[in-house]
Amino acid sequence: MELLVASAIGILTAAAVYLILRRRSFAVVLGMTMLSYAINLFLFSTGRLVRGAPPVLSDGAPAYTDPLPQALVLTAIVIGFGMTAVVVMMALGAFVEGGDDRIDMPSRDAGGAGE
Amino acid sequence: MSPALIAALPFLGALVPGLLVRSGRGVAACACALFTLTALIGLCLHAPAVLAGEVVAARIDWLPQIGLAASFRLDGLGLLFGILILGIGLLIILYARFYLDPRDPPGRFFTYLMLFQGAMLGIVLSDNVLLLLVMWELTSLSSFLLIGYWRHQPEARQGARMALVVTGMGGLAMIAGLLLLGQVAGSNELSDILLAGEAVRTSPLYVPALVLILVGAFTKSAQFPFHFWLPRAMAAPTPVSAYLHSATMVKAGIFLMARLWPVLSGTPEWFWIVTTAGLATMCVGAVVALFQDDLKGLLAYSTVSHLGLITMLLGFGTQAAAVAAMFHIVAHATFKAALFMATGIVDHAAHTRSIRRLSGLGALMPLTFVIAAVASLSMAGIPPLGGFISKELMLEQAAHTRWLGGPDVLGWIVVAATMFSVAYSLRYVFHVFTGRVETGYPARPHDPGMGLWLAPALLVALTVLIGAAPDASAGWLVAAAASAVTGAAQHPHFSVWHGVTPALAMSGVAVAGGVALLLLWRVADRVRAALPAPDAGRWHEAAVWTATRWSRGIADGLTNGSMSRGLGAIVAVIVAAGIAAWATGAAPAFSRPMLPVTAIALIGWVMLVTATGCMVFYHRSRLLALVLVGIAGLIVSAAFVYLSAPDLALTQISVEVVTVVVLLLALNFLPKVTPVESTAPRRALHGLVAVAAGGAFGALAYVIMRTGPAFPSIADYMVRNSYKLGGGNNVVNVILVDFRGYDTFGEITVLGIAAVAIFALTQTLVGGATGQKLRDLFGDRARAGDRHPLPLVVVTRILLPLVLVVAVYIFLRGHNAPGGGFVAGLLVSIALVMQYMASGFGWAEGRRSIPYHGLIGLGVLAAGITGAGAWLAGRPFLTSAYGYFKLPGLEEFELATAMGFDLGVFLCVVGAVMLMLQSLSRIARRAGETDDTSSNLDPAGGRR
Structure with a gap:
């Protein structure tokens, strides 16, 4: 089971990184979504994998899994959504303003930025 | 009133002008004056105790474990500076009320001014070096804001920037120096550091700490070769110049040297560095001041010169010299603030500060003439004014100090500098107020209303009083301050007449020489014009410009505008760092058995891998990619359910829905396909980076899951107390x-x-x-x-x-x-x-x-x-x-x-x-x- 989860994390990460290295904003947004899956799974897995022991107290439950990574991941999921939404909005704005959805700086703007 | 409250009052006052912004200058000024006056009264209530030799302290612990506390101490030195800051601050508020143009936003000005006042008061009252450092940086910042107050003027912006860079850099050095000092003394409390003088001076860290602290003090107090920012700070409104850049802030460096005098002074290093810097500053400032065309420029360089004088006295390291330094701080603050205010009046009336264009103003502005003349004569050290006494004390000390071999070398250099000082002081009077009455002024100059002349007149009266009755007017305060500086009770006696002493003779030579120099001013000016005039300020600008160009070159070289290049580099570096850590570190052995793989888990895994693979393969078709992302998200939710995390599963699945809706809405406006843009080798390279990242991350996760925790988890605490403490x-x-x-x-x-x-x-x-x-x-x-x-x-x-x-x-x-x-x-x-x-x-x-x-x-x-x-x-x-x-x-x-x-x-x-x-x-x-x-x-x- 551990091997399955670890390989899933690895595959998700690889796909995410590949997409993030594309040049169009939509691919990058999808890549970031995938990356947050991978990272959430990773954070969750630091609590070690346990079956059938949710951290909800009940009489007679022999053990509970580590609740702390779960709490961390829960907030990370929600914040990840907020971040995705902001990035999507920026991508949309850039597309409408600039006419295309490339994420690279046009060569005329690169270098000598600022004053 | 607790010293903590006294230090806090100006900060509270800084809030008020912003609230009263619609009520005009008068109300804002009155409110600020009220806070300043309250703080001043609070300070004076402590005066009897402090004069009796007590130290009033207040302490609010913040992080006692690492020595962070807001602790305050009020001793003689703090009292002297506190009275200067608040007393002159009060006069400046009055003056600024009438000086500012109705178009100048008063809220901003008074807020900055009070902010500065609070920071400055914080420096002189703080007993913790870390608190002192914070306040120190705050004075740099508020000075920056005040110099740049007229932000439409390019020279104001440039002057503000230069002041901030120079004093800010000095502040950084000083942070390091004071931290070293705290390390050596074993405490960040000044009270403890002051008692650890012997240990500090014998420590191997003494010289580094000394040099770093002195860099901070010298930049703040405009000592040579860091003096160049001060004349450029004159782009500030005149009340600011009078307050910050002559009477108070530039004396923060002096204050620090005086504060740490018992700890740091008395060594050859201290003597040579401080005395030499002070002497050089005194000479350079005095000579340059004589040839300034701008009245404020003259006063700025003269301030530089006088700051050098005080620094030199502190450098001597003797108790008598410390007494003289304290006396000159008071004397200088009174006459120099008055002179700045008089200059502001001239500027207002004649619409120019150029000495070449001003002449015969005395006939048109008799009252201003009197104020400026008395203050100038005090600056020149003419008896029986306050400036004379401190100059005599200084000459007396200089005559007894051996520097660079000969017994009289220092004495003669000081006499020469004093000569220039006399000459520029007299030039301020004679080239501006006497002579032919100029008729070509843009406006006919006349004396201002009482609001403008009252503040300088009071200061001039004080300088006369100090000369007439030095012991009764300022002597007690100077004695208290000097006692605090030297750590031994000082009972000095000041008087104008000392009898015929070497100092008197030196004084006579200096005055005679100064008068002669002024008479020959045109000749001297021609000589000066023929000599090269190095300008450290321009070098500084060039250095800043070069540094900017270099850093821009580096930044532009690293980021050429391609996101994937930068992100790819970041990912590669992270992976490399991780591999390096893995290769050099030691990981615990696998101690956890694997969970068995069930059919359902395997099916989920296959679906996830398929969806992810397809998604990479078909990502150019955006709608399809979005559907596949949704599938991946669903499997992740299912994994959370399967692995005892029902809350996560619920959250993940609902977030999944909203995310897909957001992406769909956005996709409505974006192109529906991603075109092929990267070349095949580039795609292969990206693939390689991606596989490396995925492999490394997956391996890391696997190792973590197979090994036990490195240290006990806090999970047990949470599980045990969830119901007991949280009720859930x-x-x-x-x-x-x-x-x-x-x-x-x-x-x-x-x-x-x-x-x-x-x-x-x-x-x-x-x-x-x-x-x-x-x-x-x-x-x-x-x-x-x-x-x-x-x-x-x-x-x-x-x-x-x-x-x-x-x-x-x-x-x-x-x-x-x-x-x-x-x-x-x-x-x-x-x-x-x-x-x-x-x-x-x-x-x-x-x-x-x-x-x-x-x-x-x-x-x-x-x-x-x-x-x-x-x-x-x-x-x-x-x-x-x-x-x-x-x-x-x-x-x-x-x-x-x-x-x-x-x-x-x-x-x-x-x-x-x-x-x-x-x-x-x-x-x-x-x-x-x-x-x-x-x-x-x-x-x-x-x-x-």
Whole structure:
């Protein structure tokens, strides 16, 4: 089971990184979504994998899994959504303003930025 | 009044001008004066005790474990500087009230001024070097703001920048120096450091600490070769120049040297560095001042020269020299502030400060003439004024000090500098106020109203008084300060007449030489013009410019505008660092057995891998990629259920829905396919980086899962106390709303901010030229025939109350079973979004009664109030309480205050998610979507 989860994390990460290295904003947004899956799974897995022991107290439950990574991941999921939404909005704005959805700086703007 | 309160008063006063901004200059000035006066009275109430040799202290511990405390001490030195800061501050506020133009924003000026006053007072009253450092940097910042007050003037901006760079860099050096000092002395409290002088001076860290501290003090007090920022700071309004750049702030460096005098002085290093720097500054400043054309320039360089003089006296390291230094601080502050104010009056009246264009002003402005003349003569050291006494004390000390071999070398150099000092002081009087009455002034100069002349007149009266009765007027204060500096009770006696001493002879030579120099001024000026004039300020500018160019070159070389290049480099570096750490470190052995693989888990894994693979393969077809991302998200949710994390699964699945909706809405406006742009080798390289990252991350996860924790987890504590302290059985929820409630509080705030940021971005997108672009891009797009299919409308409307009931249920049970505010909020959002999608934006928007921003605010407020409620019970923020209640007809149920907090989370999530989606819909409407109500259930309701 551990091997399955670890390989899933690895595959998700690889796909995410590949997409993030594309040049169009939509691919990058999808890549970031995938990356947050991978990272959430990773954070969750630091609590070690346990079956059938949710951290909800009940009489007679022999053990509970580590609740702390779960709490961390829960907030990370929600914040990840907020971040995705902001990035999507920026991508949309850039597309409408600039006419295309490339994420690279046009060569005329690169270098000598600022004053 | 506690010294802490005294130091805080100006900061409180800084809040007032901003509040009174509509009431005009007079009210703002009065309010500031009130705070300053209160602080001054508070200070003076301590004077009897301090004069008796006591040290008044106040201490507020902050982080006692690492020696951080807001501790204050008021001794003689602090009293002297405090009275200068507040007393002259009071006069400056009065002067500035009448000096500022009605067009100058008074709120900003007085706020900055009070901020500076507070910071300066903080320096002289603080007993903790870290507190002192904070205040020190604050004076640099407020000085920056005040120099740049007239921000439309380029020289003001340049002067402000230069002052900030020079004093800020010195401040950085001083941080290092004072930390070293604290290290050596074993305490950050000045009271302790002052007692550890012997240990400090013999420590191997003494020289580095000394040099670093002196760099800070020298930059602040404009000592050669860091003096060049001060003349350029004269672009500030004149009250600022008088206050910061002559009477108080530039003396902060002097103050620090005096404060640490018992610890640092008395060594050859101290003597040579401080005396030499002071002497050089004194000479350079005096010579340059004589040839300045701008009146404020003359005064600026003269200030540099006098600061050098005081520094030199402190450098001598003898008790008598320290007494002389303290006396000169008082004398200089009185005559120099008065001279600056007189210059401001001349500038106001004649609309110029150029000495070449001014002449014979004495006949036109007799009152100003008297003020300027008396102050100038005091600066020249003419008896019987205050300046004479301190100059005599200085000459006396200089005559007895051996420097560079010969016994008289220092004495003669000082006499020469004094000669120049006499000459420029007299030039201020004779070249400006006497001589032929100039007629070509832009405006006819006349004496100003009392508001402008009262402050300098009082100071001039003081300088006369100091000369006439030195012991009664200033001697007691100087004695107290000198006692505090030297650490031994000083009972000096000051008088104008000392009998015929070497100092008197030197004084006579200097005055005679100065008069002769002034008579020969034109000749001297021609000589000066023929000599090269190095300008350290220009070098500084060039250095800054070069540094900027270099750093820009490096930055532009690293980032050429290609995102994938930068991101790829970051990923590669992280992977390399991880591999390096793995190769050099030691990992524990695998101690955990693997869980067995079940068929269902394997099926899920295959689906996830397939979806991910397909997604990479087909990512150019964006809609398909989005569907595949959704599948991946669903499998991740399922994995959470499978691995004992029901809360995560609930959250993940509802977030998944909203994310897909957001991406769909956005995709509506973005191209539907991604074109091939990268070359095959580049794609292969990216693939390699991606596989390396994935492999490394997966391996890391595997190792972590197979090994036990490196140290005991705090999970046990949470599980044991979840019910006892938090009153809930769902440990994850208790962590969120109770144990780590602070984090959650921050998180919902961030979520709200993100939503508001999206709203703001939308505002710029739908408005103006961009909005027009949107319309041009998408306005004529074909629409679906039936945009609101009746079955969908009916089903979503029936679903709404059901989902709301489910959400309430999930919310209420959240404390004890999977659920809670986050999930409930997401569920409600989904139900609402369905209405928008099925029935149209107009229909749904018309039925909304609370703005979503309000919901976000309400949520944060509810969470905050719940948290603060714990204060009423005398507990820390966010401590929860719970109890059991019985209502007739219902079973006994539990209520925890954490519920209120969770309600805040719920409201904030609903508000944030809905505001984001609503913003996207607004873009759609702007792009030409209309309310299509043809197939709606109640067409009348659709129109707005």
